[in-house]
Amino acid sequence: MAKQEEVTVPIFSSLEPVYGEGSQLQEAKTRFDVVTAKFNQLFTATPQLFARSPGTEYVFDSVALSSSDLLDSVDFDTIVAIRKREGQSQLRIASVNEKYKGFHEYAKSKGVNIGSPLGLDVIVDGIVPTGSGLSSSAAFVCSSTIAIMAVFGENFEKKELAQFTSECEQHIGTQSGGMDQAISIMAKPGFAKLIDFNQVIECRLASIILGIKLGMEPKEAISKVKTLSGSSDPLLAVKKNHIPPEEIEKIAEEKLTSILNNDPTSLAVLNAATHFKLHQRATHVYSEARRVHGFKDTVYSNLSDEEKLKKLGDLMNGSHYSCSVLYECSCPELEELVQVSRENGALGARLTGAGWGGCAVALVKESGVSQFISVVKEKYYKKRIEKGVVKEEDMELYLFASKPSSGAAIFIF
Secondary structure, three states: OOOHHHOEOOEEOOOHHHHOOOHHHHHHHHHHHHHHHHHHHHHOOOOOEEEEEEEEEEEEOOOOOOOEEEEEEEEEEEEEEEEEOOOOOOEEEEEOOOOOOOHHHHHHHOOOOOOOOOOEEEEEEEOOOOOOOOOHHHHHHHHHHHHHHHHOOOOOEHHHHHHHHHHHHHHOOOOOOOHHHHHHHHOOOOOOEEEEOOOOHHHHHHHHHHHHHOOOOHHHHHHHOOOOOOOOOOOOOOOOOOEOHHHHHHHHOOOHHHHOOOOHHHHHHHHHOOOEOHHHHHHHHHHHHHHHHHHHHHHOOOOOHHHHHHHHHHHHHHHHHHHHHHOOOOOHHHHHHHHHHHHOOOOEEEEEOOOOOOEEEEEOOHHHHHHHHHHHHHHHHHHHHHOOOOOHHHHHHHOOOOOOOOOOEEEOO
16 A cells, blocks of 8 residues: 555545535535635636645644654645636636735735746635644645646645645745645544654754764764754753854854855854754754654553543643743743643643744543633633634634544545
């Protein structure tokens, strides 16, 4: 059997394989009907096909750009309806939501030459909350890419799609690491997915310093040590205090600009930084990687369900502490939301997404979901509704229950 990443995007003739049954299916049918009606209204035609891709959430994260990640997809997704107009060159794009305009306007405003457009009609409908840390941009980029791919009769392997949709998103100004696109495309209902990525300047520098301190020659460490990969329980030989750039260069016997290959993004960080918290960042990455694999091991262990849930919740709580204290990517609002969640039924809770705002994810027993949502709304959101920060009618976008959902799909009815 082919690996999940080696198979192509599934093609369905009905919604049930992706949206299941009950209220979720009915909501999906309504959305597809609305998209079809909008398509017919604007283009006096029916879509040739549809593509969808979901938003994502990080069960463990901000090694998201450093090592391993455990993610799942949420119930919210973006749907793209498309048809090809043979022999024509006009690209017509619209959204069901009038608030959002076509990407062609973005390209024009940036002075980007997108070349001769193809004859395509496109309607987009996205319900992933924007700015929430749930990968609304990845859902849009993935569904759009898959729709265009499919309408031209192609279907690439999921791994290849994940790679170039990540590159696509970088072209529009988002510094994406690729994991959002990977899980949006490869997700399976009822499953979280383990994904490995390696980046981040401080983590690479920590790796190099660690390698040198453990006996590697500086030139060997610079050329061979790319990431904090390898042992998940190393002797962290890096100083616990903050290390200025000059000291790193002294230990490595080479300029930081050379170590980082004059990469523009890395140079921007170097110009802004007066010191690097290598021990702090490295400790977070290693401990988070350990928690990621600990989560997986717990799921597959022989523990009772109650014991598993307790351990999984503890791992999530440890992750939030590490993100907040060691990686410093939390904020006061997230700290409050996580605390309220833990005090009112969550077995574990942590920030998710890029951090510094966005979203929190809580592990709650299914039997307690309704009560949990009611209490969190009362204790966290009520005062924000009263202050006008959050609108009552938008609460379903701020506070909701979700199970791991299906990944990307193509529909031809």
